[in-house]
Amino acid sequence: MLPRGRDVLDSTCYSELQDSLCHPDSSPCTTPSHFNFGHYAYRGHPPEYYYTPMATQHRPPTQNYRQTVNYSALPEPRSHPSPDLLTQSFYIPPPQQLPALSILDEEEMAPPGLTQTAHPTLHPTFQPQQSLPVYYVDPDGQLIVRQAVPVPNDDFLVAMPSTPPRNFGLEAFQPINSTPITQRMSSKRLPDDERRMYVPELNKSLHAELKSNIFQCISLVDNLYPSDSLPFPVDESLLEALSDEDLWDNELSAFKGVPKDCNELNMSRWLNQIGQAIGLPFGKKRLRLWSSACRNLPLSGSTTLRKPDLVLVDRHTYQAVHSNTISKRIHWFDIRAIGEVTNAQRFPRRMYETVNQKSYLLFLSQCIRRFVPALSFDGDGNFSLTVTDRQGQARMALMSLTASGTESALLILRILVSLMYGPEGDVGIDPTMTRGSGNTIVAIYINQRKFDVDRLIY
Amino acid sequence: MQSLIGRGTQVWVVKHLSKSYILKDSWVQSGRVGSEIDFLTLMKGHQYLEGRVPKIFEGEDIKVNGVLDSTGRYRVDSGQANYHRIHRRLAMEPIGEPLIKFRSRAEFIQVIIELVTGEFILFYWMF
Numbered sequence: 001m002l003p004r005g006r007d008v009l010d011s012t013c014y015s016e017l018q019d020s021l022c023h024p025d026s027s028p029c030t031t032p033s034h035f036n037f038g039h040y041a042y043r044g045h046p047p048e049y050y051y052t053p054m055a056t057q058h059r060p061p062t063q064n065y066r067q068t069v070n071y072s073a074l075p076e077p078r079s080h081p082s083p084d085l086l087t088q089s090f091y092i093p094p095p096q097q098l099p100a101l102s103i104l105d106e107e108e109m110a111p112p113g114l115t116q117t118a119h120p121t122l123h124p125t126f127q128p129q130q131s132l133p134v135y136y137v138d139p140d141g142q143l144i145v146r147q148a149v150p151v152p153n154d155d156f157l158v159a160m161p162s163t164p165p166r167n168f169g170l171e172a173f174q175p176i177n178s179t180p181i182t183q184r185m186s187s188k189r190l191p192d193d194e195r196r197m198y199v200p201e202l203n204k205s206l207h208a209e210l211k212s213n214i215f216q217c218i219s220l221v222d223n224l225y226p227s228d229s230l231p232f233p234v235d236e237s238l239l240e241a242l243s244d245e246d247l248w249d250n251e252l253s254a255f256k257g258v259p260k261d262c263n264e265l266n267m268s269r270w271l272n273q274i275g276q277a278i279g280l281p282f283g284k285k286r287l288r289l290w291s292s293a294c295r296n297l298p299l300s301g302s303t304t305l306r307k308p309d310l311v312l313v314d315r316h317t318y319q320a321v322h323s324n325t326i327s328k329r330i331h332w333f334d335i336r337a338i339g340e341v342t343n344a345q346r347f348p349r350r351m352y353e354t355v356n357q358k359s360y361l362l363f364l365s366q367c368i369r370r371f372v373p374a375l376s377f378d379g380d381g382n383f384s385l386t387v388t389d390r391q392g393q394a395r396m397a398l399m400s401l402t403a404s405g406t407e408s409a410l411l412i413l414r415i416l417v418s419l420m421y422g423p424e425g426d427v428g429i430d431p432t433m434t435r436g437s438g439n440t441i442v443a444i445y446i447n448q449r450k451f452d453v454d455r456l457i458y
Numbered sequence: 459m460q461s462l463i464g465r466g467t468q469v470w471v472v473k474h475l476s477k478s479y480i481l482k483d484s485w486v487q488s489g490r491v492g493s494e495i496d497f498l499t500l501m502k503g504h505q506y507l508e509g510r511v512p513k514i515f516e517g518e519d520i521k522v523n524g525v526l527d528s529t530g531r532y533r534v535d536s537g538q539a540n541y542h543r544i545h546r547r548l549a550m551e552p553i554g555e556p557l558i559k560f561r562s563r564a565e566f567i568q569v570i571i572e573l574v575t576g577e578f579i580l581f582y583w584m585f
Contacts, residue, residue, distance in 0.1 A: 184461040184463070184464060185459045185460065185461045185462060186459055186460055186461045188459060189459035190459070193459060197459065205459065206462065209461065209462050209463055210462070210463070213463055215533055215536050215538075217532065217533060217535065217536065218535060219534060219535060220532055223531060223532040223533075223534050224531070224532040229523060359462075360462050363460075363462060363466075364460060367468055370522075370527065370545065371529075387532060388462070389529045389543070390462075390463060390464060390465070390466045390485040390529060390543050391463065391485075391529040391533070391541060391542060391543045392463055394532055394533055394536075423523070425522045425523060430520075430522075430545075431522055431523075432520055432522070432547075441470070444470065444472060444481055444483070444547070446481070446516045446517065446518045446547050446548070446549055447516055447518045449474065449516055450474070451470075451472035451473065451474045451479065451481055451549060452472060452473045452474070453470050453471075453472050453481075454470070454471040454472060454473055454478065455470065455471050456468070456469075456470050457469040457470060457471060457480075458467075458468070458469055
């Protein structure tokens with residue numbers, strides 16, 4: 001039984017372990033063929049904390065276990081490469097002749113005529129999380145395969161005759177139980193880089209960021225806005241109420257007045273009209289309204305100039321923006337949700353890209369943001385909901401506004417009820433933070449305990 | 459350029475009853491082993507770790523309307539439970555200075571020694 005954990009740090013057991021290790025296996029080597037592992041040197045560390053080097057010389061088993069292990073299948077021993085060859089280029093041993101893993105002493109590993117510290121350099125591609133299988137044989141001759149994880153230390157040296165290629169060794173080592181290497185947007189620019197970001201660069205970065213994190217979710221709306229958390233019930237009776245306002249055709253089971261010209265102005269008017277009508281039976285006023293005021297004017301608050309087609313803003317912001325006297329320019333931190341419209345027949349690719357850009361900019365400008373809901377409409381009368389959050393994106397399948405039937409109608413009504421009448425949590429705002437003026441946070445709650453914000457560090 | 463996907467960590471200096479704390483807000487993957495809140499709660503009050511690790515004052519996995527604030531809430535059928543992110547927030551003390559603001563090499567080395575010592579104590583204590 002090999003010791004583990006703290007026990008293995010005890011150097012007294014190391015000598016016993018060293019005697020018990022040998023190389024009974026001759027399985028194919030996964031090591032890159034251009035590198036000779038025989039130049040690793042190590043000393044005084046327990047085997048579970050470094051990986052066992054690949055020996056280029058066959059080593060006979062230790063005296064104690066010679067009778068119990070059959071080594072006849074091992075390849076023939078071979079000699080070390082000459083020192084001249086080592087100083088010029090990598091030694092390339094034939095893979096089929098490489099023996100299995102073994103433990104050797106520093107003197108035994110050093111090739112004849114070349115001391116181990118001739119070119120002592122820590123390997124540049126060395127990664128502590130890499131692991132390799134190590135083969136042990138216990139006193140009964142039973143083969144034990146374990147994963148050994150190396151740690152860098154002063155004794156972990158490698159003779160490196162020349163600069164290795166960029167991807168040296170990476171193809172042979174697959175990290176286990178470690179965070180996969182991914183490239184994020186912050187890898188391209190530093191977080192405090194305030195220079196203007198243009199759309200092509202933003203698109204490219206967002207595409208790389210989201211490509212494997214987009215999920216088509218069938219029940220997105222049901223889970224995001226469940227029936228029991230809606231401000232008021234969304235059912236057939238609501239459609240009856242819409243029918244009274246001449247917005248729903250009971251005979252055709254379809255909406256009336258869906259804009260044929262799907263532009264920003266028409267769509268914002270229609271959405272606000274529907275929003276107003278669904279609140280009337282319950283005597284409620286819209287908390288938020290759709291505005292198309294920034295369709296031609298980039299929003300303030302970001303160096304990246306973008307113009308969302310539709311924005312959902314609070315009632316007081318809407319009134320300030322659409323006032324006849326002094327109109328207010330919408331800031332990014334005023335926005336609660338976004339909408340995109342197109343006259344194209346099907347959702348073009350740029351629709352998704354523009355939703356990505358604006359959702360990202362909302363996250364940048366609102367530290368109180370949990371997720372960003374985005375509604376999209378196309379010229380065929382289809383709509384979709386996209387939710388962007390810290391995990392990626394969840395998209396609803398396309399539904400038709402104009403098709404006959406109540407299913408898609410109730411779905412869009414459920415979305416509108418939540419966005420226009422629901423609490424702030426429904427539009428992705430964190431209700432456990434209290435906003436001040438602008439994008440500032442004045443108080444944050446943990447376990448209902450209030451903390452007054454002094455300053456933001458990052 | 460900040461990343462869209464990830465923890466989205468934000469840190470504030472906050473005050474509660476006129477005492478200052480560090481408040482950390484982040485979205486952590488639910489598949490990660492253990493919670494930072496649990497670890498810091500375990501370390502709290504340990505005699506050798508005093509002054510070497512942050513001392514937790516309050517911590518919570520945020521709930522909105524009584525429901526755990528998680529990105530998995532609306533990704534029920536995604537089958538990627540380990541990649542869902544949970545909204546976690548904790549307040550800690552004391553408030554330190556950034557590591558780059560050392561006044562002398564001796565002070566810098568002293569800080570590093572304390573850090574390494576704390577790590578060693580943690581390692582032997584927890585494993």
